[in-house]
Amino acid sequence: xxxxxxxxxxxxxxxxxxxxxxxxxxxxxxxxxxxxxxxxxxxxxxxxxxxxxxxxxxxxxxxxxxxxxxxxxxxxxxxxxxxxxxxxxxxxxxxxxxxxxxxxxxxxxxxxxxxxxxxxxxxxxxxxxxxxxxxxxxxxxxxxxxxxxxxxxxxxxxxxxxxxxxxxxxxxxxxxxxxxxxxxxxxxx
Numbered sequence: 152x153x154x155x156x157x158x159x160x161x162x163x164x165x166x167x168x169x170x171x172x173x174x175x176x177x178x179x180x181x182x183x184x185x186x187x188x189x190x191x192x193x194x195x196x197x198x199x200x201x202x203x204x205x206x207x208x209x210x211x212x213x214x215x216x217x218x219x220x221x222x223x224x225x226x227x228x229x230x231x232x233x234x235x236x237x238x239x240x241x242x243x244x245x246x247x248x249x250x251x252x253x254x255x256x257x258x259x260x261x262x263x264x265x266x267x268x269x270x271x272x273x274x275x276x277x278x279x280x281x282x283x284x285x286x287x288x289x290x291x292x293x294x295x296x297x298x299x300x301x302x303x304x305x306x307x308x309x310x311x312x313x314x315x316x317x318x319x320x321x322x323x324x325x326x327x328x329x330x331x332x333x334x335x336x337x338x339x340x
Contacts, residue, residue, distance in 0.1 A: 154328050155281050161199045171334040173273055173319030180261045180318070181251055182212040185244045187314045188305030189235045195313075197235075204233025209244060214255075217248035243304035250302040266320070268294045273338045274321040284323055287312045 157166035174180060186205060190198045198205075208231050210216040220228075228234060228241045251261055258264040266272075268290050278284055291312035298306040316323045319338060324331040 152325075152327050152329050154323075154325050154330075159196065162196060165199055167330065170317055171319050171322050171324050171330065173338045174317075175262050177214070177255070177261055178212045180265065181214045181217075181248065182206075183314050183318055184247055184251065184303070184306070185209060185212060187310050187317070188243055188247065189237075189240050190313070191240070191305055191307075191310060193235065201234055204231065208234050214248040214251045217245060218252055220245045220248075240305060247303050247305075250298075254301060265294070269315070269320045273319050273334075275335060276321060276323055277326050278323060279326055281325070285312065288315075288321075290320075291315060 153163065153166055157163045174183065182205075186198050186202065189201075189205070206212065208228055225238070225241055225245070229236050229238060234241075254261050254264050274290075287308040291308045294311040294315070295306055295308040298311070312321075315321045319334065322331065322334050322338070324334055
């Protein structure tokens with residue numbers, strides 16, 4: 152049994168290997184902030200198909216490198232058919248890299264900063280149907296507000312909640328999904 156949204160090979164692999172597993176790696180955090188922002192208005196399947204191209208285009212999501220991107224890089228990215236060629240999203244990724252580095256300077260790691268929104272531990276939900284999944288929560292509202300205040304873009308509450316799901320801040324696997332208990336165990340390590 153899997154969550155109902157995992158319907159194609161790429162989504163199934165993402166569901167079975169990544170979605171909901173707690174993230175504590177700085178580059179992975181920047182990757183998810185970038186990809187979740189790029190996904191706004193699009194399907195997650197579209198972003199998954201473009202993920203490898205994003206990794207190449209955004210220097211393996213090394214925030215210090217992306218923060219140095221200038222006009223030439225923006226022009227290069229706008230010409231890259233492998234990614235979402237939206238100037239606002241590209242510029243937001245560059246600005247988000249700068250904001251990400253500022254958070255690291257203040258909190259030592261982005262990981263230390265972001266996990267505060269759930270008290271440092273994943274929230275374990277007990278959903279039985281996809282219809283029960285919220286699009287946003289009080290925690291994602293607070294995260295969005297604070298990230299925006301720190302200069303991040305494309306971090307609305309719905310985007311923040313999707314990032315929380317993807318990075319294991321919340322376990323939103325259905326209770327009958329084979330990954331539900333596995334993700335709980337991975338969070339306990």
